[in-house]
Amino acid sequence: MKPERLAVIGVGLIGVRHAELIRAHEMCALVGLCDVDPNRRAVAERFGVPFYTSVEELIERERPAGVVIATSNDTHAAVAEICARRSVDVLIEKPIASTLEQAQRIVETAQAGGIQVLVGHHRRHNPLIQKTRELIGDGALGRLIGVSILWALLKPDDYFDVGWRREQPGGGPVLINLIHELDSLRFLCGEIEEVYARTSSAVRGFAVEDSASISLHFLSGALGTLLASDAAPAPWSYEATTGENPAYFRTHENCYTFLGTAASLAFPRMELWRYADSSRQGWKEPMERLAVEVAGADPLTRQLTHFCRVIRREETPLVDAQDATKSLALALAVQESARTGLPVVPALVGGG
Ligand SMILES: NC(=O)c1ccc[n+]([C@@H]2O[C@H](COP(=O)([O-])OP(=O)(O)OC[C@H]3O[C@@H](n4cnc5c(N)ncnc54)[C@H](O)[C@@H]3O)[C@@H](O)[C@H]2O)c1
Structure with missing residues (x-):
């Protein structure tokens, strides 16, 4: 089969990575x-490919079958609209957009243009996340009681030299980083019907939060907690524990803990804890730790393989525009709860 002709729009930090892949x-x-x-x-000269400053011209001249949209969040909708009008399938980086209105525009223009939209919540392509979803879905933990997430790392001082990273709206770990955790939680444990959040900027004193504490209620009845900080020298972030991105120092610790009525799971070391003898349960009884084997693979490469198959109409998007809009709504609900001090029901929960 002939290789799919792909282009990248937005050649910044992640756009260059997409081009390499x-x-x-x-x-x-x-x-x-x-x-x-x-x-x-x-x-573009380094890659030996043509360079354009206009999306329209790129599409007209190069006739790509698909494009990766890796521009700033606020521009995703406008760029996706241009692609939809020209019947070009898109892989849009996460979050799908900055606002629910923009996200809705993407859903509608994609439908009108008959294009496929895949959103870059790439962690869903990680075999560790997929295995965890399978274990929870197959009932290996019994009924899910709750999940506890720690996301703690230290962003270097020069990260904040870029102005928008210190300012609201746009900056801050909730929308930049925790949207990954929130999307994974939806994928792993189902929809979330209510959030309550407190945020703090006490360490750096910027307008954006540096730390957050989030309480989650799942539609299934399960509970969740998420404690996060980008100002803490700690080994318990998804990035550091999974080693998904080789640029991060890998700590091999756990960062998520899932509790079920039959067993518990520590992620990403994939340690399943349960009673050694299921007929003898209780706090004094011996437990055993089973290692769940998972073969590693780069989720961004797997996402790209999937995008090519979506373009060929062999697969449907693992994360489509509607699905990604729910993850955006959840992150926005966290921000609203932190702002108002009240519990918030995310928009679109269960429907939309
Ligand atoms: N999946 C991930 O883990 C991950 C990691 C980093 C960034 N991202 C996402 O990728 C996107 C880009 O982030 P980044 O850190 O690479 O940003 P960046 O600022 O480094 O790069 C964005 C580039 O887009 C260009 N651009 C802006 N508007 C444009 C337009 N209308 N047409 C063409 N080019 C335009 C800018 O000039 C810039 O070069 C964001 O949505 C971000 O949330 C995802």
């Missing part, structure tokens, strides 16, 4: 790059 993948070919910043032309 496309170039290395046998199912696709990189046919062009686009960025409103003409200084990014040098990146």
Whole structure:
């Protein structure tokens, strides 16, 4: 089969990574790059592909089968609209957009243009996350009682040299980082019907939060807690524990704990704890720790393989625009709860 012709729009931090992955993948070919910043032309020269500052011109000249939209969140909807009008399938980086109105616009224009939308919540392509979902779904833990998440790391001082990372709206770990945890929680444990959150900016004193404590109620009746800080020298972030991104120091600790009526699971070391003898249960009885084997694989590469199959209409998007809009709604609900001091029911919960 001929490789799919793919282009990347937005050649910043993650856009360059997508371009590298496309170039290395046998199912696709990189046919062009686009960025409103003409200084990014040098990146295209490095890749040896044409560079455009206009999305329309890129599509007209290169006729890609699909594009990766890796521009800033506020521009996702406008760029996706251009692609939809020209029948080009899109992989949109997460979050789908900055607001629910923009996300809805993406849903509608994609439907009108008959294009496929895959949203880059790439952790769902991680075999560790997929195995965990399978264990919970198959009842290996019994009925899910709750989940506890720790996301703690220290962002370096120069990270905050970029102005928007210190300012609301847009900056802060809730929308930048915790949307990953919230999307994974929906994928693993089902929809969340209510959140209550407190945030703090006490460490750095910026307008954006540096720490958050979030209480979650799942539709299933399960409970969840999430304690997060980007100002804590700690080994318990998803990034550091899974080693998913080789740029992070890997700590091999656990960061999520799932509690069920039959067993508990520590993630990502995939340690399943249960009673050694199921007929003898209780706090004084011996427990055993089973290691669940999972073969590792790069989730961004797996996401790209999936995108190529979506373009070929062999698969439907694992995370479509409607699904990703629910994860955005959840992150916005966390922010609203922190702002108002009240519990919030996320928009679209269960429906939409
Ligand atoms: N999946 C992940 O783990 C992950 C990691 C980082 C970033 N992201 C997401 O990827 C997106 C980009 O983030 P980043 O950190 O690479 O940003 P960035 O600021 O480094 O790069 C964005 C680029 O898009 C360009 N751009 C902006 N508007 C444009 C437009 N209308 N047309 C063409 N180019 C345009 C900018 O000039 C810039 O070069 C964001 O949505 C972000 O949330 C996801």
